[in-house]
Amino acid sequence: AQSVTQLDSQVPVFEEAPVELRCNYSSSVSVYLFWYVQYPNQGLQLLLKYLSGSTLVKGINGFEAEFNKSQTSFHLRKPSVHISDTAEYFCAVSATMNSGGYQKVTFGTGTKLQVIP
Amino acid sequence: ETGVTQTPRHLVMGMTNKKSLKCEQHLGHNAMYWYKQSAKKPLELMFVYNFKEQTENNSVPSRFSPECPNSSHLFLHLHTLQPEDSALYLCASSQESWDTQYFGPGTRLTVL
Numbered sequence: 423a424q425s426v427t428q429l430d431s432q433v434p435v436f437e438e439a440p441v442e443l444r445c446n447y448s449s450s451v452s453v454y455l456f457w458y459v460q461y462p463n464q465g466l467q468l469l470l471k472y473l474s475g476s477t478l479v480k481g482i483n484g485f486e487a488e489f490n491k492s493q494t495s496f497h498l499r500k501p502s503v504h505i506s507d508t509a510e511y512f513c514a515v516s517a518t519m520n521s522g523g524y525q526k527v528t529f530g531t532g533t534k535l536q537v538i539p
Numbered sequence: 540e541t542g543v544t545q546t547p548r549h550l551v552m553g554m555t556n557k558k559s560l561k562c563e564q565h566l567g568h569n570a571m572y573w574y575k576q577s578a579k580k581p582l583e584l585m586f587v588y589n590f591k592e593q594t595e596n597n598s599v600p601s602r603f604s605p606e607c608p609n610s611s612h613l614f615l616h617l618h619t620l621q622p623e624d625s626a627l628y629l630c631a632s633s634q635e636s637w638d639t640q641y642f643g644p645g646t647r648l649t650v651l
């Protein structure tokens with residue numbers, strides 16, 4: 423079985439400061455990893471994803487994440503946040519299920535990023 | 540523009556009403572999903588359809604009944620709901636079950 427842990431439910435940060443949102447996963451097989459963002463009253467949208475290749479992945483809006491297999495982590499980072507980055511961020515992992523052979527995506531519980539002016 | 544639309548955006552219903560939520564994707568995807576998002580609770584996967592066949596039902600009460608008439612449309616039929624069913628219901632689609640999911644804006648449901 424696969425699982426995703428986002429330990430921080432809320433992260434306050436001052437505008438123009440750097441931020442890191444943590445994500446750890448557990449899975450017995452190879453995984454694909456995703457970060458999604460949800461703005462108020464909207465659905466989720468993809469920020470970035472890791473499928474293979476370079477472990478440093480760059481996404482939209484200046485965000486990046488690094489896949490660390492040994493630490494089973496996929497932390498999201500931004501060097502300088504803006505007020506418009508205030509939103510909820512979800513980490514997700516995709517792995518092959520033991521039964522059926524198809525892969526499913528499991529979402530974390532989300533981290534609310536609050537950017538303070 | 541996410542390519543996934545949901546109607547209605549807001550719905551208020553009594554516990555004895557019957558209503559339906561509609562989701563349509565214009566992306567040519569093969570998989571479609573229903574999620575429930577409640578305040579202070581994790582995103583809950585309800586149903587998954589692959590090529591119009593239901594491949595996952597996460598112990599959802601029978602008062603929620605999904606329907607997938609074709610690969611572009613997904614419905615969630617609601618009847619005799621409870622106040623605790625009030626939540627944001629999100630629809631999503633993906634090309635493959637492992638890949639990026641594209642979400643609609645959701646239907647904010649309030650059960651009185």
